[in-house]
Amino acid sequence: MSVHIGANKGDIADTILLPGDPLRAKYIAENFLENVFCYNEVRGMYGYTGTYKGKKISVQGTGMGVPSISIYVNELIQSYDVQNLIRVGTCGAIKKNVKVRDVILASTSSTDSQMNRVVFGGIDYAPTADFELLKKAYDTGVEKGLSLRVGNVFTSDSFYRDNMPEMLELLDTYNVLGIEMETTALYTLAAKYNRHALSVLTVSDHIVTGEETTAEERQTTFNEMIEVALDAAVK
Numbered sequence: 069m070s071v072h073i074g075a076n077k078g079d080i081a082d083t084i085l086l087p088g089d090p091l092r093a094k095y096i097a098e099n100f101l102e103n104v105f106c107y108n109e110v111r112g113m114y115g116y117t118g119t120y121k122g123k124k125i126s127v128q129g130t131g132m133g134v135p136s137i138s139i140y141v142n143e144l145i146q147s148y149d150v151q152n153l154i155r156v157g158t159c160g161a162i163k164k165n166v167k168v169r170d171v172i173l174a175s176t177s178s179t180d181s182q183m184n185r186v187v188f189g190g191i192d193y194a195p196t197a198d199f200e201l202l203k204k205a206y207d208t209g210v211e212k213g214l215s216l217r218v219g220n221v222f223t224s225d226s227f228y229r230d231n232m233p234e235m236l237e238l239l240d241t242y243n244v245l246g247i248e249m250e251t252t253a254l255y256t257l258a259a260k261y262n263r264h265a266l267s268v269l270t271v272s273d274h275i276v277t278g279e280e281t282t283a284e285e286r287q288t289t290f291n292e293m294i295e296v297a298l299d300a301a302v303k
């Protein structure tokens with residue numbers, strides 16, 4: 069086991085889905101995977117392995133924010149040799165033409181993350197999705213007739229902030245589609261260790277217009293996002 073994951077070697081698949089919410093990991097395992105077992109309960113950050121369309125797949129909660137996902141991604145790569153890491157998360161929309169329930173594929177991410185500033189000093193590193201995973205997810209989403217967006221998301225260290233209106237206006241001007249809290253860390257670590265990473269995000273609310281999803285709509289969109297991620301993973 070690693071410091072935060074109580075799995076044995078071989079328990080975790082080469083390909084893993086990464087929701088922020090550990091209960092979303094449980095939901096995915098119970099509703100989408102077959103032959104499932106739980107390999108992690110440390111800190112309540114559930115991890116499961118099962119099969120999807122015959123292929124071994126794992127799903128692991130990461131918690132919220134860059135420091136938390138960085139712990140799980142580091143351990144999944146260094147202790148369990150995971151190769152393909154697909155975040156399945158939620159985000160808030162910024163642009164007017166991005167709607168709640170849209171699914172965003174993050175081709176890249178901008179950030180205010182202090183962790184990347186420490187790593188890169190004065191350099192503006194551009195965290196990037198794995199092209200093959202992105203293409204597979206895009207093709208899957210198009211086949212399913214989903215409202216898909218591909219582009220830049222903003223990974224923030226803060227969910228609440230004093231300068232929110234000014235920041236949103238700036239991000240809108242520069243065509244950032246949505247705001248969330250983990251993608252930059254996932255893409256940066258995947259690049260460092262030569263792994264494949266992608267963030268698939270459901271728009272759960274519109275930060276500018278205040279539009280929100282109902283619980284039922286959220287569930288449907290989550291299911292669509294999870295199917296996009298799983299089908300891309302087994303293609």
Ligand SMILES: O=P(O)(O)O[C@H]1O[C@H](CO)[C@@H](O)[C@H]1O
Nearest residue numbers: 087088089132157158248249
């Ligand atoms: O739904 P998840 O995957 O947790 O993602 C989003 O939701 C959390 C904030 O509520 C942050 O983790 C943000 O990135």
Ligand SMILES: O=c1cc[nH]c(=O)[nH]1
Nearest residue numbers: 158159160247248249
């Ligand atoms: O507004 C939101 C919604 C989801 N996740 C965020 O970080 N912000």
